Amino acid sequence: MFSEKYLAELTNVSVKPLTYGEQMKVQPYLLKDISISIAEGEWMNLIGRNGSGKSTLARLIAGFGAWHAEGKFYKDQSRFVTGQVPIVLQQPDASMVGSTPWEDVVMMLEQHGVEGMRIAGIAENALRQTGLHARMHQPVETLSGGQKQLTAIAGCLAVQSPMLILDEVTAMLDPEACIHVMDKVRELNNGGVTVIWITQKLEELAPGDRVVALEQGELRFDGEAEKLFERQVMSGLSPCEELGFTAPYVIQTAWELEALGVNLRPIPMTPEMLAKAVTPL
Numbered sequence: 001m002f003s004e005k006y007l008a009e010l011t012n013v014s015v016k017p018l019t020y021g022e023q024m025k026v027q028p029y030l031l032k033d034i035s036i037s038i039a040e041g042e043w044m045n046l047i048g049r050n051g052s053g054k055s056t057l058a059r060l061i062a063g064f065g066a067w068h069a070e071g072k073f074y075k076d077q078s079r080f081v082t083g084q085v086p087i088v089l090q091q092p093d094a095s096m097v098g099s100t101p102w103e104d105v106v107m108m109l110e111q112h113g114v115e116g117m118r119i120a121g122i123a124e125n126a127l128r129q130t131g132l133h134a135r136m137h138q139p140v141e142t143l144s145g146g147q148k149q150l151t152a153i154a155g156c157l158a159v160q161s162p163m164l165i166l167d168e169v170t171a172m173l174d175p176e177a178c179i180h181v182m183d184k185v186r187e188l189n190n191g192g193v194t195v196i197w198i199t200q201k202l203e204e205l206a207p208g209d210r211v212v213a214l215e216q217g218e219l220r221f222d223g224e225a226e227k228l229f230e231r232q233v234m235s236g237l238s239p240c241e242e243l244g245f246t247a248p249y250v251i252q253t254a255w256e257l258e259a260l261g262v263n264l265r266p267i268p269m270t271p272e273m274l275a276k277a278v279t280p281l
């Protein structure tokens with residue numbers, strides 16, 4: 001159930017590329033007729049294949065980008081200090097400007113015109129929130145990819161954005177770092193920060209999460225993660241399969257069990273949930 005208080009709302013939004021000619025013929029729209037609302041405190045996963053329009057949608061919500069957009073777009077400007085939503089990108093080095101996490105966050109605050117006397121306290125707090133406090137003076141080149149991503153996230157938190165957009169931030173991290181970054185961002189979300197989590201890894205979806213799926217710039221699914229994986233009676237396929245995504249191993253196992261007549265609804269999304277669902281009471 002999504003809250004009534006929207007931070008951003010798009011109604012029938014379409015985006016056309018700025019360049020015309022050949023590109024317009026192959027791809028007249030980058031996004032087509034998108035209606036979507038993002039409630040305060042929500043965790044929204046945005047999924048889709050390469051080129052489906054995820055980053056375009058993220059940049060539109062964030063307030064960056066150069067295209068022709070049409071339709072209605074509302075953002076609660078009173079909640080965004082700078083009017084823009086910070087985006088953390090896939091490449092850990094892309095967002096680092098300082099030579100240590102401390103310097104990076106301080107520079108972010110200076111850029112946003114935060115009063116000098118307040119900067120140290122805010123920076124320290126943001127680095128503590130992301131678990132980087134003990135490493136805040138460590139040279140950037142000695143930080144791991146995950147620690148760099150957490151530094152970028154700390155910078156976003158420091159400027160008090162009520163929303164964070166994370167664009168495939170775990171794509172270049174090892175499995176342990178992925179879990180660490182994900183846990184930290186979940187913690188921030190539990191504390192009230194609205195999160196748009198862009199991913200191609202469906203194992204990152206958690207039970208009860210909202211999932212929004214794009215295909216060739218069009219909205220193809222907006223609902224709970226469990227529904228993405230539930231096979232329909234008529235077609236025998238789940239929205240996940242219809243969209244051509246590979247389901248996580250635990251979901252594929254659940255489908256096999258369902259085919260054998262085991263009733264598994266809601267569909268178990270973790271190995272623990274699956275084990276519990278098939279264990280006789």
Ligand SMILES: Nc1ncnc2c1ncn2[C@@H]1O[C@H](COP(=O)(O)OP(=O)(O)OP(=O)(O)O)[C@@H](O)[C@H]1O
Nearest residue numbers: 017018030048049050051052053054055056057066
């Ligand atoms: N400003 C622009 N002008 C023209 N075309 C653009 C522009 N921005 C993006 N595109 C095109 O729009 C399509 C969607 O790109 P986008 O980066 O949003 O997809 P994506 O789902 O994030 O892909 P990926 O997973 O590969 O990052 C692509 O075909 C891309 O080339």
